[in-house]
Amino acid sequence: MFVLLSAFMTLPVLLLMNSEAPNAMAFVRSAIIVLVLGIIGLVCTLHRVRDLKPRYMFVLTVASWFIIALLSALPFYFSHQGISAADAVFEAVSGVTTTGATVFTGLDTMDRDLLLWRSILQWIGGIGIIGMFVAVLPFLRVGGMRLFATESSEWSDKALPRMRTLSRGLLVVYLFLSILAVVTYSLSGMSLFDAFNHGLTSIATGGFSTSDQSMGKFSDLLLIEATIFMALGSFPFFLYVREMHGQRGVLFRDQQVRLLLGILLAVPLLLTLHEWWIAPGVFDPFHNYTATLFNVTSVITTTGYAAGDYSAWGPLAFAVFFFLMFVGGCSGSTAGGMKIFRFQLSVIILKEQLMRLLHPRAVLTRKYNGRSVSDEIIASMIAYTFVFLLTLLVMTLALAALQLDFVTALSGSLAALTNVGPGLGNLIGPAGTFSPLPDAAKWILSIGMLMGRLEILSVIILLSPAFWRG
Template sequence: MQSSPKYQVPNKPSHYDRRQEQSHLRQVFDWVAPIIKLLGMLLLLLGSFKLAPVILLFAEGEQADTQVFFYSMLFTLVSGAIMVALGSLAPFDLRGRQVFLLTSLSWLVLSFFSAFPLLFGSTHLSVSDAIFETVSGITTTGSTVLSGLDSMSHGILLWRAILQWLGGIGIIVMGMAILPFLQVGGMRLFQSESSDWSEKAMPRSGTIAKAIGKVYLGLTSLCILSYWLAGMNGFDALVHGLTTSATGGFANYDASMGQFASTPLILWISILFMFLGALPFVLYVHLIQGRPLILFRDSQVKALTKILLAAIVILTFYLVSQNKWGWFDALTHATFNIVSVVTTTGYAASDYNSWGTFAVVFFLYLMFVGGCSGSTSGGFKVFRHQLSIMLMRNQMMALLHPRGVFSQNYNGRHVPDDVIRSMVAFTFFFFATIAALALALSFMGLDFITSFTAAVTAVANVGPGLGVTVGPAGNFSSLPDLGKWLMALGMILGRLEIVTFMILFTRAFWRS
């Protein structure tokens, strides 16, 4: 019997093994490269928009914030250029799984690079507060940790508005092109390239995106002009025009739109453009092409209009019966706050927490409505309410007629079973996410109203919650840092329709 040698020389990797390892690394890089390149392009876009606050601050002579924004812009542009160059080293081939990762990373990366001016500028926010504020801005949620907005640097106020405006157009593109492709949350029902819903008005998604971008820019410009003509100064008109068209809700004053409560015309202009921002933007393209009736025939538009009108009538009668205002003031404030909450804009013209228990519960229900698919609004979305009612009706009919066959039609089209499954899955995760976030916030010592409504407003991207702390008259600065991080995560989850982000944490996603 031969004894083994006392010392054994470890086997050196063969030339074949090294080639296999290099080949595997190359495959990984080729898979990641398109994501890196597109993220770099987004950073170049973000960095270019930082030039606007730089110019404004330089003109106003605010040297400290000018330098912060300039170096932040430079860092963002350089980082973006490096990522584009690195991503260009491999062939551009983007597939389904990469789009899931790209969609989630884009909101995270943009929020990170957007936080630098708030972190190092005159606001001197902590990391938690800066990330919370930028995530709230770019997801168009509208929750804020800032106070003293009335005297804050114009550069900071403009940057917050730009974030919401960029987030708004990003949400439209994501809702019209990305989420339907990923078959998330029933959004495939509105896939513009392959469905009769768009009537094939434009054959290429790039053309559709360009047309929607023009509509978005035009709507924003019209909103800014309307505010200015109604009496706002130029800067206020610019900022509020950007955040209204994006249904974002960031304002220049601690009182939000309550600053202009003495000018009802401004509130009604805001009502109009919040509502317009909550409608499907692809319908505006049809409108421009000479088919105006399609906007009024759309099932989502009709349902959203009916919900808003019913809610306005109910709350107006309630306010008048409580002797809080006269008819016109009651109608104005009821309409403004209802449209703001339902469209997930988050402006406040008055503190509806003081309107009584009925109003508080009423607004809690309205937080779950949301706007239309393909708009800048967040929330549960109107079409999911309509599909749920359709399913409930069919289920009741099936109990009465077990052998019956019942159609699944929405907006004149058949709804496939996979769309229904996707919608049901989203509904479960939507409410489960709210429940988990509310439980986590309550564990930190927050009361029930604050915990629950903060969770709802984060996941539904509404803005203000209810109660003294996070209600329309308060802000989120007093929340624990961990609570702010969890709420920032909730905002991103809600904006990405939850499943898009959560799928990244499954083992199946990372299997080759």
């Protein structure tokens, strides 16, 4: 992983051909450091037996994400921009976890190599997230992918060939959608540089932009296209692979995909009608609906783009966007959040409990996507929800202790844990950045972003004394 990361660090210099890469030496120094660390690791473990037991996989998964995030900050820290360690790490973590929160301002005039590195980080993080959710976390019995049929829920000799086929398919789909996004944006009026950056961050549902106005800088047509690509990035990628292998219609038969599409159709329409009701004189139906659809999609898919300050659209919009930050996209996608399936399972449990109150002796079957849902899955979901809310509480109190106002502390913590990106309010909302926050707050939020990306439980287990016994 370190060797691959060092290769990616050379891309901003190679793609910009040095003339537009004023931080070329920063990238070269960073790449050399990471490459040397990778080679040392390879040499030290060259003849070791690679026995990937769950205990070791927990350590590998969590450590790799934390360490790669730190190493990814080196180009920012070594650049001539004078970026502090806290800012460099925050930006790198936000990139790798595809959160999209930023501490940078003046993006329109920022060095292009740094802008390109931000987008590349999100693209790397996107494919890493898909691989982790589809192959690693099911093996560790963490996350929601155990609900869905994949060929990678076990790492046995029998399963490895199928897992390699799935991995190749995921990479092909990810590359195809990324290239399609870049080409589409370019043909619709974006410069090649803007199209490349936004193409990478749209499919990764990352949200880093090349302008302080984010996607609000561009036309309604580009907003519609970005909405489509954000939605595509938030669908389960393993279902794309199944479609590719002849299982027609499997994507839209999936319950989480259908609910996500339903929310994306209903919520923007209701918010647009509300906007027309409260301000009919300044209402432009097409533009208002396009902006609302775009922003709702950006938040629910945890992309983090913005087209205007939606936190200033009135109390109803403020409340709707706050609760949408919890939802997230589908399991097995690049999106963050609590994921659609957890809310659907909660509804199933509620219905089951109501039926038991009416018919105490009834024998009830619990089905999701045509599959039985075990008590283990339900227990895992309840544990995740409790730990998520507890972590949100602790982070909010920690930020409030740093003298941040309640809206900033709560929405910032929520945006980090769900990997949405911007929070709410004047300070860190869609029209602001995380730059004014104290360094301590940035470190707390950086840890929160990584915990949210790793489904929290996989990090919490490493803090348990029982994990290290034996």
